[in-house]
Amino acid sequence: MRMNDERLDRSVGIVLRTGVILAAALVLIGGIAFLVSQHQPVPDRHKFHPEATPFTIAGVWQGAIHLEPAYLILLGLLVLIATPIVRVITCLAGFALERDWLYATISLIVLTCLLGSIIASGL
Amino acid sequence: MLLFSSLVFLASAAAGFIGSLTGLGGGVVITPVLALLFHVDLRYAMGASLVSVIATSSGAASAYVREGFSNVRIGMLLEIATTCGAITGAIIAAHTPTTALSIIMGIVLLFSAYTSTRPHPDHEANRADPLARRLRLNGEYPSESGLKKYEVQGVKGGFSLMFGAGVTSGLLGIGSGALKVIAMDRLMRIPFKVSTATSNFMIGVTAAASAGVYLRRGWIVPDVTMPVMLGVLLGSLVGARLLSGAPVKALRYLFAAVVGVLAIEMIYGGITGRL
Numbered sequence: 203m204r205m206n207d208e209r210l211d212r213s214v215g216i217v218l219r220t221g222v223i224l225a226a227a228l229v230l231i232g233g234i235a236f237l238v239s240q241h242q243p244v245p246d247r248h249k250f251h252p253e254a255t256p257f258t259i260a261g262v263w264q265g266a267i268h269l270e271p272a273y274l275i276l277l278g279l280l281v282l283i284a285t286p287i288v289r290v291i292t293c294l295a296g297f298a299l300e301r302d303w304l305y306a307t308i309s310l311i312v313l314t315c316l317l318g319s320i321i322a323s324g325l
Numbered sequence: 326m327l328l329f330s331s332l333v334f335l336a337s338a339a340a341g342f343i344g345s346l347t348g349l350g351g352g353v354v355i356t357p358v359l360a361l362l363f364h365v366d367l368r369y370a371m372g373a374s375l376v377s378v379i380a381t382s383s384g385a386a387s388a389y390v391r392e393g394f395s396n397v398r399i400g401m402l403l404e405i406a407t408t409c410g411a412i413t414g415a416i417i418a419a420h421t422p423t424t425a426l427s428i429i430m431g432i433v434l435l436f437s438a439y440t441s442t443r444p445h446p447d448h449e450a451n452r453a454d455p456l457a458r459r460l461r462l463n464g465e466y467p468s469e470s471g472l473k474k475y476e477v478q479g480v481k482g483g484f485s486l487m488f489g490a491g492v493t494s495g496l497l498g499i500g501s502g503a504l505k506v507i508a509m510d511r512l513m514r515i516p517f518k519v520s521t522a523t524s525n526f527m528i529g530v531t532a533a534a535s536a537g538v539y540l541r542r543g544w545i546v547p548d549v550t551m552p553v554m555l556g557v558l559l560g561s562l563v564g565a566r567l568l569s570g571a572p573v574k575a576l577r578y579l580f581a582a583v584v585g586v587l588a589i590e591m592i593y594g595g596i597t598g599r600l
Binding site: 207210211212213214215216218219221222225229231232233236237244245247248249250252253257259272273274275279282283284286287289290293304305308309310311312316318319320322323324325 | 396546
């Protein structure tokens with residue numbers, strides 16, 4: 203039991219670290235490309251433009267495949283947002299392997315809230 | 326654009342650096358700095374802040390978890406409350422004028438500045454909440470004298486306050502670390518080190534719960550978020566390395582004073598309708 207908890211802690215640490223490094227790398231590469239290839243007009247961020255960015259996960263993926271700098275950054279941000287979600291999935295799997303059904307259920311509730319918020323927002 | 330990105334990057338790195346040194350978190354000052362100094366619209370500022378909060382908390386949590394400070398069970402249980410709260414907060418934020426948001430943010434900042442300067446004495450050994458025993462929340466953590474056991478109290482109260490912390494996080498695009506630590510340290514009587522480490526562990530999940538709403542509404546934009554996220558992440562990593570040996574106490578008062586000034590500016594800006 204204790205040994206398994208420690209192993210779960212270690213897996214969670216690895217998931218978090220990998221997610222952050224991958225996200226930061228994507229944002230950095232996209233960011234450098236974004237600043238170098240500055241041919242599009244600079245967006246005005248002093249005022250809010252609600253309709254300016256109607257984007258979805260599929261849309262970000264499409265842009266990122268075509269190596270568009272802004273979409274590479276956004277892909278990095280999506281990876282970052284997905285990192286805590288993957289962490290919860292890791293905990294869910296870990297608790298299930300420990301046969302700790304109470305905490306597997308609790309993890310499942312948290313995961314449902316997270317995925318529910320993403321799905322309900324229509325991304 | 327390059328100048329804007331560089332300046333925002335430097336400001337974010339400084340915020341992340343001092344935030345992690347003082348334990349106040351760099352995220353709390355990102356939004357006011359972007360809104361007040363760089364005149365970025367509050368919603369874009371909140372979006373960038375929310376994302377950077379996920380980055381720093383995940384980065385820090387990966388270390389804490391492996392060192393055995395975070396209590397994954399406590400974190401997981403309370404995340405039910407914080408994620409539900411965060412979704413609620415994000416939905417409320419979408420229907421709240423920015424003037425009101427900036428006033429609320431000012432109040433939360435004042436509160437964070439105040440609590441960060443307060444001492445946090447060690448708790449005496451207490452009788453555990455029976456609910457804590459049933460939920461197996463009691464644990465142990467590494468201290469100078471080996472592994473130290475602790476028992477958890479006030480589970481229901483802590484859980485309720487965590488919902489409030491979640492609402493604040495979703496409403497303002499912050500990590501709500503100060504509120505989370507209060508819930509665990511003061512109400513649930515969890516040792517301070519475990520409270521801060523577990524709070525850090527929870528912040529990423531809490532923020533991710535409102536990120537969907539923020540993204541969909543177009544509050545998270547690549548050009549503003551990129552320098553903020555990279556800056557805060559770099560600053561907080563360097564700050565965490567230097568944690569020992571820095572004059573933390575003096576720095577904490579200084580940072581609290583800065584946060585206090587930003588808070589009053591936010592409230593003033595909200596009342597006069599500038600933000």
